[in-house]
Every structure is written in C-alpha cells, then in structure tokens.
Amino acid sequence: xxxxxxxxxxxxxxxxxxxxxxxxxxxxxxxxxxxxxxxxxxxxxxxxxxxxxxxxxxxxxxxxxxxxxxxxxxxxxxxxxxxxxxxxxxxxxxxxxxxxxxxxxxxxxxxxxxxxxxxxxxxxxxxxxxxxxxxxxxxxxxxxxxxxxxxxxxxxxxxxxxxxxxxxxxxxxxxxxxx
Amino acid sequence: xxxxxxxxxxxxxxxxxxxxxxxxxxxxxxxxxxxxxxxxxxxxxxxxxxxxxxxxxxxxxxxxxxxxxxxxxxxxxxxxxxxxxxxxxxxxxxxxxxxxxxxxxxxxxxxxxxxxxxxxxxxxxxxxxxxxxxxxxxxxxxxxxxxxxxxxxxxxxxxxxxxxxxxxxxxxxxxxxxx
Numbered sequence: 001x002x003x004x005x006x007x008x009x010x011x012x013x014x015x016x017x018x019x020x021x022x023x024x025x026x027x028x029x030x031x032x033x034x035x036x037x038x039x040x041x042x043x044x045x046x047x048x049x050x051x052x053x054x055x056x057x058x059x060x061x062x063x064x065x066x067x068x069x070x071x072x073x074x075x076x077x078x079x080x081x082x083x084x085x086x087x088x089x090x091x092x093x094x095x096x097x098x099x100x101x102x103x104x105x106x107x108x109x110x111x112x113x114x115x116x117x118x119x120x121x122x123x124x125x126x127x128x129x130x131x132x133x134x135x136x137x138x139x140x141x142x143x144x145x146x147x148x149x150x151x152x153x154x155x156x157x158x159x160x161x162x163x164x165x166x167x168x169x170x171x172x173x174x175x176x177x178x179x
Numbered sequence: 180x181x182x183x184x185x186x187x188x189x190x191x192x193x194x195x196x197x198x199x200x201x202x203x204x205x206x207x208x209x210x211x212x213x214x215x216x217x218x219x220x221x222x223x224x225x226x227x228x229x230x231x232x233x234x235x236x237x238x239x240x241x242x243x244x245x246x247x248x249x250x251x252x253x254x255x256x257x258x259x260x261x262x263x264x265x266x267x268x269x270x271x272x273x274x275x276x277x278x279x280x281x282x283x284x285x286x287x288x289x290x291x292x293x294x295x296x297x298x299x300x301x302x303x304x305x306x307x308x309x310x311x312x313x314x315x316x317x318x319x320x321x322x323x324x325x326x327x328x329x330x331x332x333x334x335x336x337x338x339x340x341x342x343x344x345x346x347x348x349x350x351x352x353x354x355x356x357x358x
Contacts, residue, residue, distance in 0.1 A: 010318055011218050013250050013293040014226075015196030015327050038217045039190050040229035041306025042342045047193075048227055048310060050219035071192050114192040124303050126312045127220025131227060133305045138347050139189055148194050163221045168317050 003156065007164045016151040018080045020112070021049065022068040022094075023061040025105030030057040031094055033084035035151040035158070036129070037069055045136040047118055050129040058130075065120045067134065068106035071113040073146040077154055079109070084157045103138050112142045182335065186343045195330040197259045199291070200228065201247040201273075202240040204284030209236040210273055212263035214330040214337070215308070216248055224315040226297055229308040237309075244299045246313065247285035250292040252325040256333055258288070263336045282317050291321045 003009045016038075022031040036050035049067065051058055061067055072080055083093060098110040102117040109115075118134035125131075156162075182188045195217075201210040215229035228246065230237055240246055251259055262272060277289035281296040288294075296317035303310050335341075 007224065009323075010293055010295075010320060011224065013320070013323065013327055014216060014218055014295075015194060015250075015329055016217050017194030036217050036219050036227075037193060038195050038215050038227075038229070039193055040215050040227075040310055041308045042337075042339045043307050043344070045186065045190065045343060045347070046306045046308075048215075048217075048219075048229070048305065050217070050227070071194075114189055116189075116193075122303060122305075124301060124310075124312065126227065126301075127225045127314075128222050129220045129225075131219055131303075131310070131312065133303065133310065135306075136347065141189060141192070144188075144192065148192055150194055158221075160221045164224060165222070168224070168315065 003161050005161045005164050005166055007166060007168060008161045011164070012152045018072045018149040018151055018154055020070045020072060020079065020083045020109055022070065022099070022102070022107030023057050023064060024107070025064050025066065028060060029094055029107045030060055031083055031107055032057045033080045033157065040133065046121070047116060047134050047136055049132045049134065050126060051132065052129050061132070062123070064106070066104035066106050067118050067120070068102040068104065068108045069116040069118065070109040070142070071115070072149040073111070073113055073143060074149045074153070076112065076149055080149065080154050081157060110142070113146050113148045114141050114144055115139055182340050184340045184343050184345055186345060186347060187340045190343070191331045197251050197328040197330055197333055199249045199251060199258065199262045199288055201249065201278070201281070201286030202236050202243060203286070204243050204245065207239060208273055208286045209239055210262055210286055211236045212259045212336065219312065226295060226313050226315055228311045228313065229305060230311065231308050240311070241302070243285070245283035245285050246297050246299070247281040247283060247287045248295040248297065249288040249321070250294070251328040252290070252292050252322060253328045253332070255291065255328055259328065259333050260336060289321070292325050292327045293320050293323055294318055
C-alpha cells in the first residue's frame with residue numbers, strides 16, 4: 001500500500017491483522033474495524049484490544065464489558081472499510097451483513113476466518129487509545145481454512161498516515177514502500 | 180505448522196509477528212523472542228508488549244524501563260528459535276549475533292526488517308503475562324524491503340500448544356490445519 005508518512009511505513013512492519021469487533025448485548029449492538037488485537041496470556045487465554053475512546057462504539061463496550069472479535073478473511077477488505085468508516089452510532093451498520101450473537105451476546109459476523117468471545121477484565125489508557133485486557137470465554141472457526149487479512153493490505157483506512165508524526169529520534173526515510 | 184491443540188489453532192488465526200526484544204543498558208543486556216507486540220496509540224506512537232514474568236529478562240526490563248524491538252525477517256526463524264529457547268540469564272545470547280545499542284541503550288539486532296526504540300510508561304498484569312505500554316521514542320528500517328516473519332510460521336516455539344486449555348465454551352474442532 002502507498003504510505004507517505006515514514007513513521008507509518010515503519011509501523012507497517014509490525015505484523016497485525018484486521019478484525020471487526022462487535023459490542024453490545026440485547027437491543028443495542030454495534031461493530032467497528034480494529035487492527036490492534038493480540039494474544040497476551042496463555043493461562044487463561046487473554047486478548048488485548050486497543051480502541052480509540054472517540055469511537056462511537058466505545059461507551060457500549062465499556063458498559064457491556066464484553067466484545068466479540070471476528071478475524072476477517074484476506075478477501076474482506078470491503079467489510080473492513082465499511083466497519084471502519086461508517087462510525088455514526090445512529091446508523092445500524094450490522095443491518096448490512098449477516099451476523100449472529102456470540103454466547104456473551106456480542107455480535108459476530110457470519111463470514112470470516114474465526115471469532116473470539118471476550119469478557120473485559122481491565123482497561124488502561126494508552127496515549128490516544130484505551131487498551132482492554134479480556135479473557136477469551138469462547139470462540140470458534142468460521143471459514144478457518146481461509147487466510148486472514150493483514151493490516152498492511154488495507155491501506156490508510158484509519159487515517160493514521162496523516163495523524164502520525166513524520167519524524168522520531170533516529171527515524172530515517174526508510175525503504176521505498178516497505179513490503 | 181502442525182498444532183494439536185484446537186485452542187492453539189484458533190489463536191493462530193490472530194495475525195502476529197515475531198520479534199527479538201532487547202533489554203538492558205550498559206554492561207547488563209539481554210534479548211528474548213516475543214510475538215505479542217502491536218501498535219496501540221497513534222499520538223503519541225505507542226506499542227504494547229506482553230512478557231511472561233518468569234522470563235529471565237523480565238527484571239532487566241522492569242529496572243531499565245526501556246526496550247528495543249527488532250522485527251525479524253521471514254528467513255530468520257533460527258534467530259527466533261535461538262532467542263526463544265536460550266533463556267538462562269548467565270548465558271550471553273547477544274554474543275552470538277551482531278547487534279548495536281539503540282539510543283535508549285537497549286540492544287537491536289543488526290539484521291531484521293526494522294526496529295522500534297521504546298520507553299515504558301505503564302505495566303499491567305494480564306493472566307500469566309504482564310503487558311507493557313511504551314512510547315516509541317525512535318526506530319528505523321534495517322532491511323525494510325524484506326517481508327516480516329509471522330508467528331504462524333514458527334511453530335510451537337513458546338510451548339503454548341501444551342500450555343493452552345484444549346476446550347473453551349463454543350470451541351469446536353475447527354479446520355484441519357488453519358492456513
């Protein structure tokens with residue numbers, strides 16, 4: 001992908017996936033695209049998720065204390081874009097795609113590689129985001145044979161090419177276009 | 180890679196990289212392999228790193244409050260294995276590879292895709308690991324044109340195939356071998 005910002009190009013060498021995070025239970029549900037998801041504990045299995053508190057889904061995530069992560073397939077760039085850019089709470093994004101409720105009640109997309117049902121155990125500020133630490137209470141394969149989508153394949157979806165600083169101590173111009 | 184544990188196979192659908200994390204300053208330095216590294220904040224740029232507190236490098240990381248992440252190339256599986264399995268503190272692992280000190284003093288491998296120099300701002304318990312939140316104070320490309328190594332390419336390096344529970348609520352047998 002084309003990135004002008006050298007700090008963005010450097011950060012793109014961190015290997016991250018692309019996920020739709022479903023939040024809410026009962027009548028009020030929402031979902032948004034995230035790339036900051038990883039496993040942080042083995043026993044018990046726990047994930048970390050970083051979320052911008054300005055995200056329209058943030059209050060629902062904090063109030064419900066649960067979320068479900070759908071790992072997107074390599075061919076679901078359009079889904080990543082849709083859930084990444086349509087962020088107004090009053091728009092029912094989930095009406096546009098088939099989904100079902102995980103055991104926690106949080107929404108999971110029917111299509112994807114896999115899903116992880118999670119219960120928040122802690123939240124901590126981290127710069128302009130909040131990091132949620134969550135126990136994995138369930139999960140399963142969806143289309144588990146498919147290759148997951150990588151963050152470096154989706155371009156400048158989150159606008160960070162413009163938001164990131166352009167220089168850091170020791171930060172050079174770097175290679176042409178990364179990988 | 181071959182994984183017997185269905186929960187491990189499911190977690191392998193999360194997209195993570197493979198890194199050598201260098202810690203320490205001055206005379207006492209060490210390094211270890213990690214897969215739990217991701218960007219969590221844009222302004223300022225911040226990374227999260229999950230570390231097992233039983234890791235021999237853990238006290239050095241806590242005391243110095245700095246670390247440097249080297250993102251490994253796709254052809255550096257042997258390096259990942261070396262820094263993942265040789266964990267005795269009294270063994271000078273860094274003598275085996277060319278490295279240099281980042282501006283923080285933490286060691287960076289000369290060979291890799293890129294590096295990130297980091298200053299810890301918080302640490303939080305997360306199950307059997309501790310999550311460090313750190314500001315990225317510097318970094319640069321090493322061999323920035325190379326493809327980064329993915330965690331699903333390195334096999335059962337961390338032994339989590341044996342450590343993870345084999346069943347979770349809603350956890351099915353899953354697909355044959357993942358991707």
